[in-house]
Amino acid sequence: MKYIVIGNGIAGIQAAETIRKMDSEGSITVIGDETYSPYCRPMISLVLEGVLSPEKLAIRGEDFYEKLHIEPVLGNRVTHIDVADRQVIIDETSKGGRKTSFSFDKLLIASGADARPIKADGLNLKNIFYMRGQEHVLKMLEALTTAKSALVLGGGLVGFKAAYGLMKRGLEVTILIKSGYPLSMQADEPAGDLILKELVKHGLKVFVGAEVSSFEGDRQVTGAHLTDNSFIKCDMVVIGKGVLPSLSFVPRDQIKVDLGIMVDEHLETSSSEIYAAGDVAEYVDIARKTRWVNAIWPEAVNQGRLAGMNMAGRPVSLKGSLSRNVIRIFDVDVMTCGLVNPPADSDHQVISQINPRKSLYRKLVFKNDILVGMVMVNQIDQGGLFAALIQSEIPVRIPKESMLSSSFNYKQLI
Amino acid sequence: MKKVVVNPERCVGCMQCMVACATAHSKSGELFSAICEVPFPKPRIHVGVGLYGEGFPNRCRHCDPAPCMLACLPGAIYRNADFDTVMIDPDTCINCASCAMACPFGVIRYHEDIHAPIKKVVAVKCDNCIARQTKGLIPACVEVCKSNALTFETSTDALKRKTNEVARTVSAEAKQVTAPGFNLLNAMKKAQTELKVNCSRRGN
Known part of the structure; x- marks a missing residue:
């Protein structure tokens, strides 16, 4: 059996490991454009912050591929998939390189996602960074030696982690948030406000509603003009406007693609024996009950494992994907899961409790007694219990208000 | 056992x-x-x-497979096979709370510990x-x-x-x-x- 895994991020690595566990004979090839040994992507913000050295990002040994008899093909991106001929092609001829093809019996597309690009003039200036991979952060570290002020674009998780890291490095940081409040994709307004207050307390400058129209500078960025005609001085820029699945090489006429590659419960795409997992895959979201790309680490870990099992011949089902996140910023912890901002006209029941003095907040979203979403600010110890309730869709039969109490625990449900 | x-x-x-x-x-x-x-x-x-x-x-139920172990970002959570016990290596732990999000029983806490580097807050269970x-x-x-x-x-x-x-x-x-x-x-x-x-x- 010839297995090919496109992508050496966590979904690809988990899949390759799982396949090897179940099939000691088959040949496994992992194709990836990043040449580092497998590393933990969410931890790159810790390198920026300066609490973790880049070597500590590695989560598997340098002999990972060798030990599992996996052939690594690193440094280039796949350019085509020939579905009929069962081939994966890396065509570097336009860059003066070679054209290589690899044949497969079973293929996993775990190519992940790339930073969502922005449109603005002067993007080619020095010290303007996307924050997605180890390579980006290593380049940012070089810029840190001279930079005194930074501009962060995007009030999502990446934007906040970048802002937090740069503040910890002693830079003067300004953040631009397009929507009304930060973390609008992950959290709700009260939670976003609590994080924002914490960051502002520590010196973060915030602009809400504005976007960059152009960057100014001679070779190196020195400032940014905003759409509201104001100007912000800065020595470096970090762009954190979310991610988009990397699937330009996928033949859309043969493999069904929506925002991500559409998969079934076995992580198989519309083309048989071709699977997809992780940030590039799209499956039904448990809480939203609709197709959704949940480009998050724990989902990629799980999907990679399950895809590997299915590819190695053990049919296992993925119940659904689920958005969830946890972030710690200074003294504020925020955990979110599932459907956090339900549509106002729907039959969702929302209960919440806030204590601004203690920076405490807890909100639960129910649909027909089934928990479908939660936000917690601080006291997040029991968060996994809520996430498990959302995942299992077990109706809650106890007084729901008791779940808002910090003394709520597992016992109360059994 | x-x-x-x-x-x-x-x-x-x-x-x-x-x-x-x-x-x-x-x-x-x-x-x-x-x-x-x-x-x-x-x-x-x-x-x-x-x-x-x-x-x-x-x-802790020391689940197998353990959700916290799969969720751990730096790979600090491992299983001690001799005692069938899920352990956290305080040196590797980055206090990210990913395990709190994964543990369905809510048994992991975050604080300093004598087994961790001085002043470092780590996941403890x-x-x-x-x-x-x-x-x-x-x-x-x-x-x-x-x-x-x-x-x-x-x-x-x-x-x-x-x-x-x-x-x-x-x-x-x-x-x-x-x-x-x-x-x-x-x-x-x-x-x-x-x-x-x-x-x-x-x-x-």
């Missing part, structure tokens, strides 16, 4: 397991000096309250008292539990005991109730809670 088994119906909520656990995981291992220690020793077993005030000793077990002692929470809410036995023994308990209750000659005192205590707690709720409703 013997494991800690939780029998929640026998818990009276005395929290002695918490004190014993914190002491067992302190520098000195002695209660009176432990309370003076920095960092202050904290328990890894947590007695919570049920809806009616009944006690519930909540500790039950380690089945491996240090005590290698000395031939049983886990501290079990040793101190007076009501047998925590027992240290093999899964087979625990299963057999439970089966026998259930069998006795359905037998025609059932005279012996497993734990009349505990049932009475929990019934009283429940009645008390309901009484309070009803009284406050009437008051309104």
Whole structure:
């Protein structure tokens, strides 16, 4: 059996490991454009912050591929998939390189996602960074030696982690948030406000509603003009406007693609024996009950494992994907899961409790007694219990208000 | 292999397991000096309250596969096969709380610990008292539990005991109730809670 895994991020690595566990004979090839040994992507913000050295990002040994008899093909991106001929092609001829093809019996597309690009003039200036991979952060570290002020674009998780890291490095940081409040994709307004207050307390400058129209500078960025005609001085820029699945090489006429590659419960795409997992895959979201790309680490870990099992011949089902996140910023912890901002006209029941003095907040979203979403600010110890309730869709039969109490625990449900 | 088994119906909520656990995981291992220690020793077993005030000793189940282990970003969570115990390496832990999001029982806490680098906040949870077990002692929470809410036995023994308990209750000659005192205590707690709720409703 010839297995090919496109992508050496966590979904690809988990899949390759799982396949090897179940099939000691088959040949496994992992194709990836990043040449580092497998590393933990969410931890790159810790390198920026300066609490973790880049070597500590590695989560598997340098002999990972060798030990599992996996052939690594690193440094280039796949350019085509020939579905009929069962081939994966890396065509570097336009860059003066070679054209290589690899044949497969079973293929996993775990190519992940790339930073969502922005449109603005002067993007080619020095010290303007996307924050997605180890390579980006290593380049940012070089810029840190001279930079005194930074501009962060995007009030999502990446934007906040970048802002937090740069503040910890002693830079003067300004953040631009397009929507009304930060973390609008992950959290709700009260939670976003609590994080924002914490960051502002520590010196973060915030602009809400504005976007960059152009960057100014001679070779190196020195400032940014905003759409509201104001100007912000800065020595470096970090762009954190979310991610988009990397699937330009996928033949859309043969493999069904929506925002991500559409998969079934076995992580198989519309083309048989071709699977997809992780940030590039799209499956039904448990809480939203609709197709959704949940480009998050724990989902990629799980999907990679399950895809590997299915590819190695053990049919296992993925119940659904689920958005969830946890972030710690200074003294504020925020955990979110599932459907956090339900549509106002729907039959969702929302209960919440806030204590601004203690920076405490807890909100639960129910649909027909089934928990479908939660936000917690601080006291997040029991968060996994809520996430498990959302995942299992077990109706809650106890007084729901008791779940808002910090003394709520597992016992109360059994 | 013997494991800690939780029998929640026998818990009276005395929290002695918490004190014993914190002491067992302190520098000195002695209660009176432990309370003076920095960092202050904290328990890894947590007695919570049920809806009616009944006690519930909540500790790590050492799941297999363990959701926390799969969720751990830096790979700090691993399984000690000799003791079938899920462990956290405090040096590798980055205090990201990804395990808190993954643990369906809510048994992981975040604080300084004598086994972690000084001043570093790390994820801390039950380690089945491996240090005590290698000395031939049983886990501290079990040793101190007076009501047998925590027992240290093999899964087979625990299963057999439970089966026998259930069998006795359905037998025609059932005279012996497993734990009349505990049932009475929990019934009283429940009645008390309901009484309070009803009284406050009437008051309104």
